[in-house]
Amino acid sequence: MAKGKNGLPAIALNAVKLTAFAPIVIAMRIVKIGAGGARGKSESRRMVGEKMKAAWDATLDAAKTVLTGHPGKVPGRTLALYQKRVTANFKRLLSNR
Numbered sequence: 001m002a003k004g005k006n007g008l009p010a011i012a013l014n015a016v017k018l019t020a021f022a023p024i025v026i027a028m029r030i031v032k033i034g035a036g037g038a039r040g041k042s043e044s045r046r047m048v049g050e051k052m053k054a055a056w057d058a059t060l061d062a063a064k065t066v067l068t069g070h071p072g073k074v075p076g077r078t079l080a081l082y083q084k085r086v087t088a089n090f091k092r093l094l095s096n097r
Contacts, residue, residue: 011076014083021090028093054085
């Protein structure tokens, strides 16, 4: 996460983006997985792997942030990480229709 991007306005913006995009990404994935076939199976596998990687990355970043003396930045950094991943999935799923 970039420095200086963890203030309240950035956190609020990331929360709004995540709230807007997450349900859309979930719906797009449900449709793709529900259609079945190789594409559905591939999306299902990809989804699980991405969720595991995001959780791992967020955990490592939180630990690093706490150990460097900035525990108050953990929520904003975690929110930014997930918002970035959800937005990337939205763009990918939209272009692969």
